[in-house]
Amino acid sequence: MSSEDSEPPAERGEWEPVEHRFGHLPVHVALLHTGKVLAFGGSANDETRLRNPYPAELFDPRTGQIEVVDQTLAGDLFCVGHAFLADGRLLAAGGTHRYDGGISIGGLPDLPPFSGLDQAYLFDPTDERWTRVEDTDAGRWYPTLVTLGDRSVLAAAGLTKHPPWVVLRRIERYTPGEGWEVLRGAGRWLPLYPRLHLLPDGSVFYAGSYNTHYTFPFSLRNFPTARLDPGTGRWTEYGLPNEEEREEGASVLLPLRPGENYRARVLLAGGGTPTGEEPVADAEMIDFGDARPSWRSVEPMEHARYYAYPVLLPDGTVFVMGGRRGPKGHLHGIDELDDVDGAVPSIPGAVHEAELFDPGTGTWTTLAPMAVDRLYHSNALLLPDGRVMTTGSNPKRRVDERRIETYRPPYLFREPRPTVEAVPEVVGYGETLNVRTPDARTVDEVALVRQSSTTHCLNTDQRLVELRVLDRNEGSLTVAVPENSNVAPPGYYMLFLLRGGVPSEAPFVRVGANGR
Numbered sequence: 001m002s003s004e005d006s007e008p009p010a011e012r013g014e015w016e017p018v019e020h021r022f023g024h025l026p027v028h029v030a031l032l033h034t035g036k037v038l039a040f041g042g043s044a045n046d047e048t049r050l051r052n053p054y055p056a057e058l059f060d061p062r063t064g065q066i067e068v069v070d071q072t073l074a075g076d077l078f079c080v081g082h083a084f085l086a087d088g089r090l091l092a093a094g095g096t097h098r099y100d101g102g103i104s105i106g107g108l109p110d111l112p113p114f115s116g117l118d119q120a121y122l123f124d125p126t127d128e129r130w131t132r133v134e135d136t137d138a139g140r141w142y143p144t145l146v147t148l149g150d151r152s153v154l155a156a157a158g159l160t161k162h163p164p165w166v167v168l169r170r171i172e173r174y175t176p177g178e179g180w181e182v183l184r185g186a187g188r189w190l191p192l193y194p195r196l197h198l199l200p201d202g203s204v205f206y207a208g209s210y211n212t213h214y215t216f217p218f219s220l221r222n223f224p225t226a227r228l229d230p231g232t233g234r235w236t237e238y239g240l241p242n243e244e245e246r247e248e249g250a251s252v253l254l255p256l257r258p259g260e261n262y263r264a265r266v267l268l269a270g271g272g273t274p275t276g277e278e279p280v281a282d283a284e285m286i287d288f289g290d291a292r293p294s295w296r297s298v299e300p301m302e303h304a305r306y307y308a309y310p311v312l313l314p315d316g317t318v319f320v321m322g323g324r325r326g327p328k329g330h331l332h333g334i335d336e337l338d339d340v341d342g343a344v345p346s347i348p349g350a351v352h353e354a355e356l357f358d359p360g361t362g363t364w365t366t367l368a369p370m371a372v373d374r375l376y377h378s379n380a381l382l383l384p385d386g387r388v389m390t391t392g393s394n395p396k397r398r399v400d401e402r403r404i405e406t407y408r409p410p411y412l413f414r415e416p417r418p419t420v421e422a423v424p425e426v427v428g429y430g431e432t433l434n435v436r437t438p439d440a441r442t443v444d445e446v447a448l449v450r451q452s453s454t455t456h457c458l459n460t461d462q463r464l465v466e467l468r469v470l471d472r473n474e475g476s477l478t479v480a481v482p483e484n485s486n487v488a489p490p491g492y493y494m495l496f497l498l499r500g501g502v503p504s505e506a507p508f509v510r511v512g513a514n515g516r
Helices: none
Strands: 014-017 028-031 037-040 057-059 066-068 076-084 090-098 120-124 129-133 144-147 153-156 172-175 179-182 196-198 204-206 225-229 234-239 250-253 265-269 283-287 295-298 309-312 318-321 353-358 363-369 378-382 388-392 404-408 432-436 445-450 464-472 476-480 491-499 508-511
Touching (some): 028 378, 196 250, 250 318, 265 318, 318 388
Antiparallel strands (some): 014 404, 028 037, 076 090, 120 129, 153 172, 172 179, 283 295, 318 353, 378 388, 445 464, 445 491
């Protein structure tokens, strides 16, 4: 055992296996405001299940139990885009209309490629059922959805339903109760699953240069960093990142804080090349508080990794896990494996050690290693009790990792946690929020963390907003909710109290009841 492995959990955290495992590959996971985690993958990278996709499942982190959502859908929600609406329902749009043809020519993607589904669904956490809504204007395979401050959702990119299957330039907007409309004048070439983030000025930031495989027939230069004004459809370009090779890397909107006037910063970390030779450990940030925002390098990670899964923690640090070193690919030298019953053997080059980025210092810290590889089609998200849940991995078609692990960060092994006794369930923009807590005198930060929905290293819902403390007494805190709905787009958030970086368990609060 190395000296690092023997370090106490208060320094490196601790991983724990979950007794139960999913019945099917969890390609997409989302934290519901009921506290359960929705997991689904449609046909789950198995072309024989295209017309008979697997059902969604619900994992309860409090009990470890998993239940099946016994419901058949009309389409295959494999590789959809998704984002949460203001009322807590999950919008899923796109998916798989047809699998690729399996014909490879000269190292190009298999032809014909995947084609995109044009269906959309809402999952209601209360009745735990899907409802089909109006179809999208075009089929989309590997699209990105991002919720805006006006309660609408943008859908961008994806392979089309019909030839020539190239990535869509067209951008659509979904408005609850009204359906889809094409955002005129906003069309732009974007890669599959582009990393998009809503900024406090209402613009949508694309973190450039590309993020997933299937970039053919484009080159890196086609995908510069850019920002969209949804009102005008105009894009502003910022050039490519310093490290252009970011395939299967991480992109995170860093914490928004009132003392910094909710200045937006975005972190890029890890990823690799379209040729799949080697990943990178490089990290860089762009700061929109600068007069001329541009990418600047920060300390690299300890481990270069493809498939870097980032999680924004309540203390404002960024947890990154998963991936592998060496050549990229979805087979990983385990061609002989066909039936592993949801527990895939580890492969050479898999990175088990997690890392933690501190935006304040710009430095990384290595953390405890997990037991299970998390490669292609893995996921990770924050739970209301401050743990991180991770699941999935799909190193070969029909070879599915279905085990679940949870990670307890170092803050869960430190001083006693503050406690939230009561908080209103709903609050509007510009209003105050009264939090009952016996720790009001010692709490030094209050943070809202939006519920996450994640797939393919992508999480547009991920967001931390610090709240300004206005008053405190023996039994309660009074905090201010931002007036700007672009700072905290309407929806459900976990409310964490922090003392010395140690978070409470978080109740859910619905933000934006008085929004547009």
